[in-house]
Amino acid sequence: MITYLQLETLHILFLIISWMFGAVVGSFCNVCIYRFPRGESIVKPSSHCPKCQNPIAWYDNIPIISWVSLLGKCRYCKESISIQYPLIELLTAVLFVIVYLKFRISIATIVYCLLSAGLVIVVMQDLQTWTIPDEVTLTGILAGVGVSLIGMFFPEQGLRIQNPIDALDGIALGALLICLMDLIVILLMKKPGMGFGDVKLLSMLGAFLGWRGVIGSLMIGSMIGSLVGFFIILYYRYIKKIEEDSEESKKGNEDNFYPVDLVASIFLGISSIYLMVRVFIFIQQNVSSILPGEIVRGFSYLVIAFLLFSLFISVVSIFIWKKQIPMQSKQTEENEEELEITLQAHYIPFGPYLSLGGFIFLLFGPELISKYLQILNIL
Numbered sequence: 001m002i003t004y005l006q007l008e009t010l011h012i013l014f015l016i017i018s019w020m021f022g023a024v025v026g027s028f029c030n031v032c033i034y035r036f037p038r039g040e041s042i043v044k045p046s047s048h049c050p051k052c053q054n055p056i057a058w059y060d061n062i063p064i065i066s067w068v069s070l071l072g073k074c075r076y077c078k079e080s081i082s083i084q085y086p087l088i089e090l091l092t093a094v095l096f097v098i099v100y101l102k103f104r105i106s107i108a109t110i111v112y113c114l115l116s117a118g119l120v121i122v123v124m125q126d127l128q129t130w131t132i133p134d135e136v137t138l139t140g141i142l143a144g145v146g147v148s149l150i151g152m153f154f155p156e157q158g159l160r161i162q163n164p165i166d167a168l169d170g171i172a173l174g175a176l177l178i179c180l181m182d183l184i185v186i187l188l189m190k191k192p193g194m195g196f197g198d199v200k201l202l203s204m205l206g207a208f209l210g211w212r213g214v215i216g217s218l219m220i221g222s223m224i225g226s227l228v229g230f231f232i233i234l235y236y237r238y239i240k241k242i243e244e245d246s247e248e249s250k251k252g253n254e255d256n257f258y259p260v261d262l263v264a265s266i267f268l269g270i271s272s273i274y275l276m277v278r279v280f281i282f283i284q285q286n287v288s289s290i291l292p293g294e295i296v297r298g299f300s301y302l303v304i305a306f307l308l309f310s311l312f313i314s315v316v317s318i319f320i321w322k323k324q325i326p327m328q329s330k331q332t333e334e335n336e337e338e339l340e341i342t343l344q345a346h347y348i349p350f351g352p353y354l355s356l357g358g359f360i361f362l363l364f365g366p367e368l369i370s371k372y373l374q375i376l377n378i379l
């Protein structure tokens with residue numbers, strides 16, 4: 001018999017383990033955040049000071065504690081070490097504790113701890129370099145499908161997705177939604193939209209959270225994003241007084257470069273075909289049992305028209321991509337620098353908001369959906 005006291009002790013023990021495990025994984029996240037954008041291996045060479053190249057001993061590599069005891073300076077050359085390192089370790093530790101408190105002792109805790117560590121890497125790299133690492137998102141998409149299989153065989157382990165079809169739905173819908181938003185921005189406004197890294201990011205969230213998670217993360221992320229964006233615009237308008245159309249953004253409008261990506265277009269095409277098949281199967285199975293046939297049929301025509309439209313857009317974007325190849329090869333290194341500037345002026349780093357939306361949905365998804373349906377019922 002396990003007494004209440006023993007249970008409490010066990011609980012506190014696991015809290016401490018989550019915290020320590022989080023700090024260690026956070027330290028590994030730091031390595032990824034530094035090395036992924038530079039194209040370096042994350043295994044070899046071992047950690048070393050970027051200035052004096054001295055290898056960092058294990059006692060100087062203890063998460064959080066070492067940075068504090070070294071007062072944020074390299075032991076050998078006294079070069080200051082960014083406070084970003086201990087902060088990331090702290091953040092990851094806190095996230096791990098939150099995930100443990102939500103999912104307790106289960107496979108879900110391990111899976112979602114690693115997912116949140118991946119999101120930390122995505123957020124930091126997107127903020128610093130405006131790119132989202134494929135190392136995280138593509139691995140995550142595959143891992144998500146694997147996890148859905150675990151969920152199918154161990155339904156009592158608290159995993160959000162318990163059917164591989166749900167994971168595939170999420171991947172396809174995630175790709176489709178962001179691709180469409182991206183391509184519409186590019187085609188209408190003739191400037192780069194959100195970047196195709198976000199496509200893979202939302203697909204990854206879809207693989208872990210299903211199609212409801214895709215819509216949920218996108219909605220929560222957009223809400224937070226527009227709130228933050230609103231304050232940023234206010235800040236620049238009234239406090240820093242920078243005019244909206246600066247030199248850079250004018251240059252951007254003349255630039256004919258659309259960052260359309262072949263892989264993303266094909267991804268979009270396949271996703272729309274896949275979802276069309278899914279809608280057909282769904283109609284066949286559920287039409288008469290839940291709702292009057294007329295309504296379902298009308299609604300499904302709308303959905304299929306939308307999917308056909310995305311298929312059309314994917315064909316258009318492959319066409320644009322083909323026309324772009326000669327343009328891209330002409331671009332020299334100078335132009336690349338210019339492109340970087342225009343990207344800075346226009347690119348909306350959506351990755352952080354999307355990741356935050358995904359994390360919130362991971363914790364409160366089912367509750368949020370039932371609240372939302374409740375509100376709809378009242379209206």
Ligand SMILES: [Zn+2]
Nearest residue numbers: 049052074077
């Ligand atoms: Zn050093």
